[in-house]
Amino acid sequence: MRDFWKRYCRNRGALIGLLILTLVILIAILAPLLFPQSPWKMVQRPFLPPFSQGDLLLGTDAVGRDVMAGLAHGAYVSLLVGLVSTIVALAIGVPIGASAGYFAGRVDDALMRFTEFFQTIPSFALAIVLLATFQPSLTFVIIAIAIVSWPPVARLVRGEVLSLRTREFIEAATLSGLGNLQIITRHILPNALPPIIVLASLMVAQAILLESSLSFLGLGDPNIMSWGYMIGAARTVIREQWWLSFIPGMAILLTVLALNLIGEGLNDALNPRLTRKSK
Amino acid sequence: MSLLSIRDLTIALPEGADRDHAARDISFDLAPGEILCIVGESGSGKSMSANAVMGLLPEGVTPVSGRIDFDGRDILGLSEKEMLALRGSRISMIFQEPLSALNPLMRIGAQIEEVFEAHGALSGAERHEQALRLLTEVGIPDPQVTIRAYPFQLSGGQRQRVMIAMALALEPDILIADEPTTALDVTTQAQILELIENLRRKRNMAVIFITHDFGVVADIADRVIVMQTGEIVETGSADEVLLHPQHPYTNALIEAIPRLTGDHSGGRGDTGEPVLSVEGLCKTFSTGSGKFFGKRRVVDAVQDASFHLYKGETIGIVGESGSGKSTLGRCIVRLLAPSKGRVLLEGEDIAHMPGAELRERRRRIQMIFQDPFSSLNPRSRVSRILTEGPIAYGATPGDARKRAGELLELVGLDASAMSRFPHEFSGGQRQRIGIARALALDPAIVIADEAVSALDVSIQAQVLDLLADLKARLNLSMLFITHDLRVAARICDRIIVMQKGRIIETGPADKVLRDPDTDYTRSLLDAIPGQDYERALAGAG
Numbered sequence: 001m002r003d004f005w006k007r008y009c010r011n012r013g014a015l016i017g018l019l020i021l022t023l024v025i026l027i028a029i030l031a032p033l034l035f036p037q038s039p040w041k042m043v044q045r046p047f048l049p050p051f052s053q054g055d056l057l058l059g060t061d062a063v064g065r066d067v068m069a070g071l072a073h074g075a076y077v078s079l080l081v082g083l084v085s086t087i088v089a090l091a092i093g094v095p096i097g098a099s100a101g102y103f104a105g106r107v108d109d110a111l112m113r114f115t116e117f118f119q120t121i122p123s124f125a126l127a128i129v130l131l132a133t134f135q136p137s138l139t140f141v142i143i144a145i146a147i148v149s150w151p152p153v154a155r156l157v158r159g160e161v162l163s164l165r166t167r168e169f170i171e172a173a174t175l176s177g178l179g180n181l182q183i184i185t186r187h188i189l190p191n192a193l194p195p196i197i198v199l200a201s202l203m204v205a206q207a208i209l210l211e212s213s214l215s216f217l218g219l220g221d222p223n224i225m226s227w228g229y230m231i232g233a234a235r236t237v238i239r240e241q242w243w244l245s246f247i248p249g250m251a252i253l254l255t256v257l258a259l260n261l262i263g264e265g266l267n268d269a270l271n272p273r274l275t276r277k278s279k
Numbered sequence: 280m281s282l283l284s285i286r287d288l289t290i291a292l293p294e295g296a297d298r299d300h301a302a303r304d305i306s307f308d309l310a311p312g313e314i315l316c317i318v319g320e321s322g323s324g325k326s327m328s329a330n331a332v333m334g335l336l337p338e339g340v341t342p343v344s345g346r347i348d349f350d351g352r353d354i355l356g357l358s359e360k361e362m363l364a365l366r367g368s369r370i371s372m373i374f375q376e377p378l379s380a381l382n383p384l385m386r387i388g389a390q391i392e393e394v395f396e397a398h399g400a401l402s403g404a405e406r407h408e409q410a411l412r413l414l415t416e417v418g419i420p421d422p423q424v425t426i427r428a429y430p431f432q433l434s435g436g437q438r439q440r441v442m443i444a445m446a447l448a449l450e451p452d453i454l455i456a457d458e459p460t461t462a463l464d465v466t467t468q469a470q471i472l473e474l475i476e477n478l479r480r481k482r483n484m485a486v487i488f489i490t491h492d493f494g495v496v497a498d499i500a501d502r503v504i505v506m507q508t509g510e511i512v513e514t515g516s517a518d519e520v521l522l523h524p525q526h527p528y529t530n531a532l533i534e535a536i537p538r539l540t541g542d543h544s545g546g547r548g549d550t551g552e553p554v555l556s557v558e559g560l561c562k563t564f565s566t567g568s569g570k571f572f573g574k575r576r577v578v579d580a581v582q583d584a585s586f587h588l589y590k591g592e593t594i595g596i597v598g599e600s601g602s603g604k605s606t607l608g609r610c611i612v613r614l615l616a617p618s619k620g621r622v623l624l625e626g627e628d629i630a631h632m633p634g635a636e637l638r639e640r641r642r643r644i645q646m647i648f649q650d651p652f653s654s655l656n657p658r659s660r661v662s663r664i665l666t667e668g669p670i671a672y673g674a675t676p677g678d679a680r681k682r683a684g685e686l687l688e689l690v691g692l693d694a695s696a697m698s699r700f701p702h703e704f705s706g707g708q709r710q711r712i713g714i715a716r717a718l719a720l721d722p723a724i725v726i727a728d729e730a731v732s733a734l735d736v737s738i739q740a741q742v743l744d745l746l747a748d749l750k751a752r753l754n755l756s757m758l759f760i761t762h763d764l765r766v767a768a769r770i771c772d773r774i775i776v777m778q779k780g781r782i783i784e785t786g787p788a789d790k791v792l793r794d795p796d797t798d799y800t801r802s803l804l805d806a807i808p809g810q811d812y813e814r815a816l817a818g819a820g
Contacts, residue, residue, distance in 0.1 A: 171648070172655075175614070175646055191656070
């Protein structure tokens, strides 16, 4: 574990990413304390520019809502959607990939054709269709994102399992009388974990982007303030009040960048042999 | 006059390694046309010393003092550009694993021609001609066809010949061969050794030959350097070192060489009912469905194998790679499903037994694997590796742990090993853990698949002794699969010789090793390196 941390720290970018993400998480957690009022509440006249009033640091939007409060509450939504939908996607993708790789043959064929079915449909279009069909609540946003993002997980896990399956320690486990489920959960998956963790960190970033895009199109949960919604609401005034789109846009950019940097750092730390030469 | 002269070379390892120096105070000379063998166990620094000559040390490993003089210049002081000119043209190298040293997507001819191209020698047509000539010289059958082949289409021995052809392309003064025959069968090994010997004579080329096998040393070396933990402990002419070793370490290494003339009086305990009978076992592999896409390819890996294994007996299954010996072993434990035939384990046919029943039977027959590094789950502690089998068969965790402690003691490891991970152990220790795991389920039969071929000779000897001891104490029956007849000679009561999937000879070890019935077995025996030397030793002692 100490080694892991040491290798992670060697990547300067990953440290910065971790710093930004920690900050975003803190803001998300403290949002209800810092801004106890609902972010939907009108507090001042509309289009108040940033830094013009002491208590409204980032000004107000088109209907006079506090931008800073929206940003803080939006951080909570973005992170929640990112994390939960990634967990759901892993819960779908890992078992499918593991079964396909381990049992091979017909099971593999069937499961992989099923996966390809999802992969060939453009994921964003599928998410829109799903949300247009169901009501746009936070739960369905998360489910829709999970449904469009599990196929890469399944493919990655399948590949890892295929290569691990032929290793001698798996044969030894078979001879020791272990069942298939035990072999998969105890011997194969722990060894396939590093690439899955790296992929998961990147998937969180993807999910945040997807949620923002959906909210921008007005397909998000209408009762929840999110970064995507803020950009979407401000798009009509982008030439006069550009900062209303710019500020939440920066929040998305920084958070996604942070997660990507962390993913890269994790990759270096978990696969020390693949580490690029850093000079 | 010496061609290459190394003086007081010390190579530092990066911080955190198990010792400070990969090699320390190495000094030796190499004369033109001489074959110098560097012998030592893995980790003795023999490869590092050779890599330093090529300027091919891994990152973080640097020569800190001394000099390497070649052609009147100190190699260590050369720039990367000057080294490039030297490598391949004046000094070249061949490696242990020819498959990973060749580019899988390039034709053989192109890879040889590339060597000329890299050094800007010859024109296109001449390069092709030279490549052809080189392939002929290294004894590749049908060079006109082979020059258009890809590496995967060649056998291991042929690949090594191609590597040698590439190394020889620019007529180097020195050839460095790093364990070039370790991955090859005995018969192929003998051919490659002969080839190197011939080329040396014809071209008056100096060879640095790195090996851990004293049999090979005895066959090929003019002079010998013995290395231990980074230092030269003994150097001298081949005869001096081999017949009158001065250093105790050299002595130990020579002692550890498995000899053909073993003691086989142990014999089988009681005869009567065999514990394992294999009857007419066949295994066929097929690729492609043969329906729509391409032709169906069928490989008969094992054909009609039959034998009996009695209680307390050890049968050696020997053969070259591709002879089907490992497939046979895996079919017997049902890691592979046999295509045809019966496997009677204590009277019950397990060859076609379904899942649950098979699982119950299979605890009586366990396996020890070849590679001590891939046969243990890197993320499991030893305690889990040893207890999960018994727990899966219904033992309580407490009992299983107690038994695991006893097993570790039985295989000569400390009980404190329980809480450690596999990577904290050496190869030999890991193989002991593998043996303990195989014994955890109290099997009647143990199948050892090349169980010692990945280990150094001295460790090999220890593990073989351990197996022999365990077999006697626990009255185990053993199937010992190996390509090394010397190892088989040491431990087996009976020997089965396989060739191309068929059993071609079966008999008591003494008989098979001294007076074989088939020419094939005789050719295997003749190919064993160091036989003259063994006779000389026997004569002297």
